[in-house]
């Protein structure tokens with residue numbers, strides 16, 4: 001379960017620097033576990049401070065004769081000289097596939113767009129943490145671990161497309177709280193309640209909810225927050241029911257079996273428009 005990649009910054013080919021956007025190349029250990037190839041929004045930790053990063057994992061993004069995998073990070077904001085220093089990279093959001101560009105100018109243009117998308121996410125989730133899991137078991141193990149830190153009144157909103165892994169994540173939370181029986185998806189029941197764990201668990205799935213009124217009728221607001229832990233899948237159906245104090249969990253498939261899981265306390269009021277804007281960043 002990859003969380004942060006750490007290593008010293010080494011000199012790359014200097015092409016980016018020559019074109020006006022120096023990138024930090026991470027020196028990788030032989031056995032380093034890397035995220036799948038792609039371009040990511042990352043948090044760059046350097047000497048106790050954090051910076052916004054756009055990280056390319058893959059072949060160098062300009063045509064050249066070297067074909068080894070590199071982890072190259074563009075830091076759009078001021079950060080001083082990085083060479084020789086140790087940085088930590090936390091992967092937060094997959095932005096796009098890696099691509100080759102005909103010119104440095106074309107690459108620069110794309111990276112500027114990537115940085116804008118990363119900034120929109122950073123504005124929404126300033127205290128985000130990111131985790132990469134390589135199987136459903138790892139996702140369940142991660143959420144089971146997180147469940148240990150949950151308290152009465154915790155509300156977790158699970159976001160991601162169909163098949164992203166929201167229900168797998170929920171299963172892990174249930175296990176972590178001490179639920180031993182099966183944890184089926186509540187897509188038909190809307191709410192499943194578990195009383196056998198350390199705290200009561202309220203597991204919602206609003207996929208089939210057509211009108212938020214249906215949720216008021218079953219008393220859903222009593223669980224938002226409730227006297228235990230509340231999980232909500234498909235909160236998009238009734239965004240206004242969500243309490244402001246909640247944790248947002250964005251689960252994003254990167255490959256068939258890899259998920260990037262962004263966890264962030266919510267800092268904006270329910271039903272904000274920015275969320276809609278960043279749901280489909282292009």
Ligand SMILES: Nc1ncnc2c1ncn2[C@@H]1O[C@H](COP(=O)(O)OP(=O)(O)O)[C@@H](O)[C@H]1O
Nearest residue numbers: 133135136139162163164165166167168257259
């Ligand atoms: N790393 C992973 N984490 C979670 N699920 C994964 C992972 N890799 C593959 N999967 C598969 O993805 C599917 C996720 O399904 P589910 O949790 O029901 O999605 P959702 O509730 O978001 O619609 C499962 O079939 C699961 O086995």
Ligand SMILES: [Mg+2]
Nearest residue numbers: 166167185233
């Ligand atoms: Mg589900």
